[in-house]
Amino acid sequence: MNKRKPKNVFIDGAISSEFIGQSIAKHQSKTTIGAHNIFLGQVRADEIDGKEVSAIEYTAHEEIATIKFHEIREETFSKFNLTCMHIYHSLGRVEAGEICLFVFVSSPRRKEVFSALEYVVEEIKAKVPVFGKEIFEDESHQWKVNS
Amino acid sequence: MNLHIKYFGLLAEVTGCNEEILEFSKNSVSDVLSILFEKYPGLREKDFQVAQNNEIVSKEMVVSEGEIALLPPFSGG
Numbered sequence: 001m002n003k004r005k006p007k008n009v010f011i012d013g014a015i016s017s018e019f020i021g022q023s024i025a026k027h028q029s030k031t032t033i034g035a036h037n038i039f040l041g042q043v044r045a046d047e048i049d050g051k052e053v054s055a056i057e058y059t060a061h062e063e064i065a066t067i068k069f070h071e072i073r074e075e076t077f078s079k080f081n082l083t084c085m086h087i088y089h090s091l092g093r094v095e096a097g098e099i100c101l102f103v104f105v106s107s108p109r110r111k112e113v114f115s116a117l118e119y120v121v122e123e124i125k126a127k128v129p130v131f132g133k134e135i136f137e138d139e140s141h142q143w144k145v146n147s
Numbered sequence: 148m149n150l151h152i153k154y155f156g157l158l159a160e161v162t163g164c165n166e167e168i169l170e171f172s173k174n175s176v177s178d179v180l181s182i183l184f185e186k187y188p189g190l191r192e193k194d195f196q197v198a199q200n201n202e203i204v205s206k207e208m209v210v211s212e213g214e215i216a217l218l219p220p221f222s223g224g
Contacts, residue, residue, distance in 0.1 A: 041224045058223070061155055061216055064201050089223060101224045121224065129198075130223030131156030143157040144222040 006070040010062065010091045014098035015040075023086060023104060033083050033106045037113035039121050041101030043094050051136040055095045056144060061129040062091075068128045072120060080116040082107050087120065089130060148173060148212055152183070156219040161189040177206040179215060195219045 011019075020040070027033060046053045069087055076085060083106045090100040101124070105116045125146050132144035153166045171179055176197050184191050196203050198216040 059156065060223070061153070061198065061218060064198055064203075064216070064218075067201060125224050126221070128223050129155065129218045129221055131219060132222040133156070143219070145220060146222045146224070 006066050007073075007087075009066065009069045009087050009089050010060070011088050012090075013092050014090060014094045014100065015088055015102045017099075019088075020099070020102055023102075027084075027106060030083060030106070032108055034108045035110040035113045036104065036106045037110075037117040039101070039103040039117050040099050041121075043096045043098055043100055045096035046134070048134075048136075048142065051138065051140070053096060053134045054137045055093050055135045056100065057093045057133040057135060057141075058089070058091050058100065059131050059133070060089075060091060065089075065128050065130060069124070072123045072127065075123070076105075076116055076120050079119065080105075080107070080112045081109070082112060082116055085116075085120070087124070089124070089128075093135075148210075150179065150210060150212070151214045152179075153214060153216040155217065156222075158190065158193060158195060158217050158219050161193060162187045171210065174210055175206065176204055176208045176210055176215070179210055180206065183217075190217075193219065 043056050073085060086104040088102040094100045103117060103120050105113050107113045133141050134144050135141045148171055149168050150171055151168050154162045159165050196218045198218060200213040
């Protein structure tokens with residue numbers, strides 16, 4: 001039975017360390033949790049043909065993305081013994097060195113969170129229609145390809 | 148039948164627009180694509196998936212009223 005509603009995952013611009021810190025603090029009242037695991041995706045200043053990436057601008061098909069994020073959540077809860085899970089992804093411009101993806105899984109036990117986190121991140125990369133435009137210092141760009 | 152066609156990522160650069168409304172007679176996705184390929188020859192060589200009304204569909208699918216989205220390879224995270 002599915003009672004969870006699709007959550008809003010998108011954040012305008014970079015995900016701040018304050019936001020991540022507050023997210024962790026909010027779990028202090030959930031005392032059945034014994035293990036958290038966090039993935040932070042950071043914009044890398046790749047050098048391509050002598051030019052350095054200075055930012056990535058993210059766009060998405062937001063309706064499909066919201067459906068896919070929800071399906072990934074449901075699938076992850078059915079596969080792993082998790083207490084809770086949070087996913088946040090940036091839209092718009094995120095500078096090199098800033099955080100663009102924040103995935104946070106919590107469980108009573110550590111083994112679950114290690115495998116659950118990897119599963120969630122790989123599923124997001126494969127299934128969610130988000131598109132990254134890598135912008136160089138001279139404002140030229142190319143479209144990011146996930147490896 | 149009017150279809151609301153949306154282009155994402157680099158595909159919007161190829162077409163020069165994010166979305167447009169085009170009229171089609173009842174057709175499959177691949178029929179719609181061949182018309183779009185004539186309008187935008189640059190789309191031919193691009194890799195993309197097609198979603199109809201928020202669901203990824205095969206090229207054989209018969210289109211119905213609503214939205215057709217052309218989605219290039221995903222690069223989130």
